[in-house]
Amino acid sequence: AQTVTQSQPEMSVQEAETVTLSCTYDTSESNYYLFWYKQPPSRQMILVIRQEAYKQQNATENRFSVNFQKAAKSFSLKISDSQLGDTAMYFCAFTASSNTGKLIFGQGTTLQVKP
Amino acid sequence: GAGVSQTPSNKVTEKGKYVELRCDPISGHTALYWYRQSLGQGPEFLIYFQGTGAADDSGLPNDRFFAVRPEGSVSTLKIQRTERGDSAVYLCASSLDSYTYEQYFGPGTRLTVT
Numbered sequence: 001a002q003t004v005t006q007s008q009p010e011m012s013v014q015e016a017e018t019v020t021l022s023c024t025y026d027t028s029e030s031n032y033y034l035f036w037y038k039q040p041p042s043r044q045m046i047l048v049i050r051q052e053a054y055k056q057q058n059a060t061e062n063r064f065s066v067n068f069q070k071a072a073k074s075f076s077l078k079i080s081d082s083q084l085g086d087t088a089m090y091f092c093a094f095t096a097s098s099n100t101g102k103l104i105f106g107q108g109t110t111l112q113v114k115p
Numbered sequence: 116g117a118g119v120s121q122t123p124s125n126k127v128t129e130k131g132k133y134v135e136l137r138c139d140p141i142s143g144h145t146a147l148y149w150y151r152q153s154l155g156q157g158p159e160f161l162i163y164f165q166g167t168g169a170a171d172d173s174g175l176p177n178d179r180f181f182a183v184r185p186e187g188s189v190s191t192l193k194i195q196r197t198e199r200g201d202s203a204v205y206l207c208a209s210s211l212d213s214y215t216y217e218q219y220f221g222p223g224t225r226l227t228v229t
Binding site for chain 1: 225
């Protein structure tokens with residue numbers, strides 16, 4: 001079975017500081033994709049960053065970067081220079097090439113950025 | 116361009132009633148997904164359409180749930196004999212195709228069964 005685990009239900013960070021959200025996953029697939037989604041109170045799920053498992057280089061998108069440790073099945077998200085607008089629920093998600101694109105989500109981490 | 120839209124935004128219904136939830140995907144997107152998100156949880160997959168056909172309905176919880184996409188665009192999720200446990204946010208997502216792996220989500224429909 002494919003599972004995604006986020007062990008931090010809630011986190012907080014001061015504005016302008018850096019925070020790291022953790023995610024681990026379990027799969028026997030060799031070809032897969034990992035994502036971080038942001039869900040603000042508006043409910044709109046927004047893609048933050050994606051990582052292809054076959055790529056060794058960690059993905060980056062502006063202030064967002066990942067630490068992808070394939071052997072450890074770990075996929076953490078680092079947010080640098082945190083902004084008030086980063087306050088949201090963050091979900092780690094997984095899909096295997098054989099999954100027809102359906103996403104498997106973790107339980108989520110609520111991040112609060114404090115002024 | 117327009118994103119994924121879902122109607123209604125909120126739906127309150129009585130136990131035992133029938134409801135329909137609508138999803139209008141991004142134009143040109145052939146893949147469409149439905150997810151259900153319970154309070155404080157991550158979304159759970161329900162069903163996936165490629166074009167007009169349901170390619171994977173393994174996430175539908177029981178036969179009270181059904182979804183259609185007759186013309187390969189708009190999709191409707193139908194729930195019969197609603198139960199209080201069906202209360203959740205129902206999210207729809209679309210992608211260019213099933214190999215793009217980048218899904219665009221709608222704002223969801225919050226269903227409350229009283």
